[in-house]
Amino acid sequence: MSSLAQEESRSISGYEKYKGDAILQKSFTIDFLTKKTKKNESEVSQYYAENSHPAIIPPEVFDLVQIEIKIRKVAIGYKTGRNYFSGKIICDDCGSFYGRKVWHSNDKYRKILYRCNSKYKNDKKFKTPFINEDELKNAFVEVFNGVINNKEEILKGYEEVIKDLNDTSALDDKINELDKESGEVSEMINRCIRDNATKAQNQEEYIKKYNDLVERYEDIKKAIAHVENERFERLVKKDRIEGFMKVLKIMNELIDEFDGELWNTIVEAVKVYAGGKVVFVFKDGMEVEVKLKVKVQDDTRR
Numbered sequence: 001m002s003s004l005a006q007e008e009s010r011s012i013s014g015y016e017k018y019k020g021d022a023i024l025q026k027s028f029t030i031d032f033l034t035k036k037t038k039k040n041e042s043e044v045s046q047y048y049a050e051n052s053h054p055a056i057i058p059p060e061v062f063d064l065v066q067i068e069i070k071i072r073k074v075a076i077g078y079k080t081g082r083n084y085f086s087g088k089i090i091c092d093d094c095g096s097f098y099g100r101k102v103w104h105s106n107d108k109y110r111k112i113l114y115r116c117n118s119k120y121k122n123d124k125k126f127k128t129p130f131i132n133e134d135e136l137k138n139a140f141v142e143v144f145n146g147v148i149n150n151k152e153e154i155l156k157g158y159e160e161v162i163k164d165l166n167d168t169s170a171l172d173d174k175i176n177e178l179d180k181e182s183g184e185v186s187e188m189i190n191r192c193i194r195d196n197a198t199k200a201q202n203q204e205e206y207i208k209k210y211n212d213l214v215e216r217y218e219d220i221k222k223a224i225a226h227v228e229n230e231r232f233e234r235l236v237k238k239d240r241i242e243g244f245m246k247v248l249k250i251m252n253e254l255i256d257e258f259d260g261e262l263w264n265t266i267v268e269a270v271k272v273y274a275g276g277k278v279v280f281v282f283k284d285g286m287e288v289e290v291k292l293k294v295k296v297q298d299d300t301r302r
Helices: 059-074 133-149 151-166 169-198 203-250 260-266
Strands: 022-024 027-031 036-039 047-049 089-091 098-103 111-116 267-272 277-282 287-291
Touching: 089 098, 111 133, 133 151, 133 260, 133 277, 133 287, 151 203, 169 203, 203 260, 260 267
Parallel strands: 089 267
Antiparallel strands: 022 047, 027 036, 098 111, 267 277, 277 287
């Protein structure tokens, strides 16, 4: 068990029970005669119990969902959508997502473009260009084929990376050390309160001592959350690399056209820069830069 960090999401995938864990003391009994209970709002300690029951979804899937929730929370202009590029293309100027635009929708010149959703929302006109969907698809085919041509070298390099990411022993030791320290400080706080209740003390000195201990306790809890988050991100990165490796291992031939399912499986984001520079960010963290033949355009055509 380890101390509980506050839940970050209220969605169904945000509940710990879905991956086989449990939070203990979400509520507590305040009157044992009437059996009246109350939601725990930090009055008593909560604990996180791992593997308390069979998981509904695999832990690695749960972890990937949590990291995706974090990403979407800070993303500017994130919108869900049915096309493959929704929530994938990011403007380097402002960090907003690109949105889908259709020009000449009713004639033979029809084409689909993507443009920064914040491009015209204020006085500053960003320099990042429109992206033609067909050009982006062709660029992905070219980039992925380049990865396939070097897959043996890439897979070999990842073996050591996976080994390193999988070793969380140092972080586990740090968490245990901090947990022990937090327990000791918690007991010191309780002792301080008991002493004040049973012995005459200078109240100014008592309050200062109490506040110092509480501040120390909170600092330890923040440190625990930081280390736990670092551990979590290491394991998520490992899962993503293993997923990417799995795709590479089964791909023995080059692709000759855009594959939407493959795109969704391996591409994390596409960063767009002024001048047409585009960087593909794969889910394993690898980045590949390409240059598209684009220009900054005015959104007045249809």
